[in-house]
Amino acid sequence: MTDQDATATPVFPPGRYGRRRAERRRRPWLTVLVGALVMVASAGIGYRLYKQYGDPEHSPRILSESERTADHVTIRFEVRSDGHNPSVCIVRARAQDGLVVGSAEVPVPAGKRSVQTYTLVTRERAFVVDIPKCRAA
Structure with a gap:
């Protein structure tokens, strides 16, 4: 067995294991965007609660x-x-x-x-x- 055979994708008989999905591309920018939105929303909620309940003025x-x-x-x-x-x-x-x-x-x-x-x-x-x-x- 050569190194090429070990890294190659296996070939399955047609129709035997259902339809194979094509490999999807990863989207790291989407993860970063969702993380940034969660952080901004958390900061906004924290600020709102601080103004409502944490009044240091008195x-x-x-x-x-x-x-x-x-x-x-x-x-x-x-x-x-x-x-x-x-x-x-x-x-x-x-x-x-x-x-x-x-x-x-x-x-x-x-x-x-x-x-x-x-x-x-x-x-x-x-x-x-x-x-x-x-x-x-």
């Missing part, structure tokens, strides 16, 4: 808690923002089992750093208080 921070009783909790918090627009922050209190026992939207005036004190009314004693989100008013 960042809240709880400074202290006081007067934690069975029906209210008083918190002091700051909001850092661009300074041009007022904000609205969602203040939330949770019980030890994780249920929300009090929630409120607190208006915050415009300013680069605004410190607020707010008394949140609760249905039962709050275990933890957090500020999940602040947004432009």
